[in-house]
Amino acid sequence: AQSVTQLDSQVPVFEEAPVELRCNYSSSVSVYLFWYVQYPNQGLQLLLKYLSGSTLVKGINGFEAEFNKSQTSFHLRKPSVHISDTAEYFCAVSESGNTDKLIFGTGTRLQVFP
């Protein structure tokens, strides 16, 4: 069965510092990978996704993620965060070619301090 692990429940960081939010997954088949962000009182918004091709994926708001098949990871990075990046970030996977459902991690709360 598929599962997603986000080891860090909270990540505090100062403004303009780099950040990495970790995501590891387990699956016996090929997967699609996603990062969603949830701002307070809003829905889940897609940041970026990996379906195939280049393992480095660029998304909105300056975020990027790298798919590493050997380490079954899909870590999210941003070289310089802003106060407005404070939000909950969710990693998700779906089993390619078989099902629509997304399997989510528990989320990481990114708190950016001035």
Next chain:
Amino acid sequence: EPEVTQTPSHQVTQMGQEVILRCVPISNHLYFYWYRQILGQKVEFLVSFYNNEISEKSEIFDDQFSVERPDGSNFTLKIRSTKLEDSAMYFCASTMGPTIYSTDTQYFGPGTRLTVL
């Protein structure tokens, strides 16, 4: 930019009561989903719906749950007899094509917080 909307934003109900959570997907989307997130836990898939039929459902989605697209715009989740453990944030999502075959992604609504007393 088109968005998925959900009403109400917060629903409080007594245990055993029926609730209907409403969603308006993006207008040209054809695939619809419900997820839920119990406080402090993962977002969990409940059900997917296409062409007026359930495509897939999780083990959470038992006989107490049902979904319906009563008209061309709404997509509803009904819980017949709510339990305390149904308290959660419920998210609706929609997409134009099935995620497995296309580059479409699931667009999520802001959620309905259901509190069962």
